[in-house]
Amino acid sequence: MAICPNGHTSQAADYCDECGELIGGAAPAPAPSPGAAAGAAAGGSGTRTCPDCGEPGTDRFCEICGYDFATGGGKPTPDRSVPPPPGPDPGPPERPLPGATGWTAVVAADRAYYNAVIAEEGPDSSTLAFPPYAPERRIPLAGQQIRIGRRSSAQPSPPEIDLREPPEDPGVSHVHAVLLAKPDGSWTLVDPGSRNRTCLNGSTEPIPLNEEVPVSAGDRIHVGAWTTITLTRDEAP
Template sequence: MGAALSAVIGADRAHYDEMIAQEGPDAASVVFPPYCPEWSVPLSGAQMRIGRRSRSRGLDPEIDLTGPPQDPGVSHLHAVLLAQPDGTWTLVDPGSANGTKVNGAPVRVNVPVPVADGDRIHVGAWTVITLRPGGTP
């Protein structure tokens, strides 16, 4: 059985630098946030959606990255953490615009990836979600 985990959300300068170096169409307008305090969300229930709130689409993700600061590279429904019967978690990217990485490896669309304590999930231009035990940031 897996230990209780929390998602600790923060900004990752190295990930941002890597994304900007790819020179995507919006790269020149994306700025790394000068202040982005870490915050934590305990993982619970059957699923934890990662994304940005959208009233028009009726989306209210459990891990809401709407901001501030708002990472413009995060999709409204970017990824989903799914609880497994044994207490562990998997991550699925349902087709985000900018992709998802786990520990630096790209996640294929709709292919579940096991995740655990210490794993780093990168979404958007600079957002990192680190899985940690309990509610400890």
């Protein structure tokens, strides 16, 4: 066993195994250049100069070129042929909430549906006039439920599909129908008890009250005096 000038026990007799310091009796290191010698002097006790690049240092390896003061060689590099250990399992990808993206409700004034309502000659049919201008609206379906109706001062929040927007459909109840998101990404339609009922796909037969009716892309929901809501879904890329 040998002891280096810094007090470390070393198996090697020439350079310390721990800090790389020259042990007494070993061959001296090559003479440093004048600039390197000045840096070594400024570094104090334990400072030596790298014979490859002239950088002074106190650690076993040169901070510039990686020279190993203990063995007289370059700094060991990792074996690139051995693949690194695998990282932690990220687990299954997060599944988006049903209805969070991809589905859209296209709201429009439907002349054909209006004509069918007038043909039934209901008690209010004589006062209904089809709006001369009704721009189409596109409403993304996001969340667990989408209410179809007309907002009022008594409601804490307006329905997601608000048919009080001009032109207001007077035949729509405050909560006329509700779209419910299902775990598989599909939707169902419920009429909770509207005054003028809810129909699908051109039929004049209303859907049952308080029963979930499955709907899919392309289905048309008819409510009020002239409103048709068409469901669309973006195709996956």
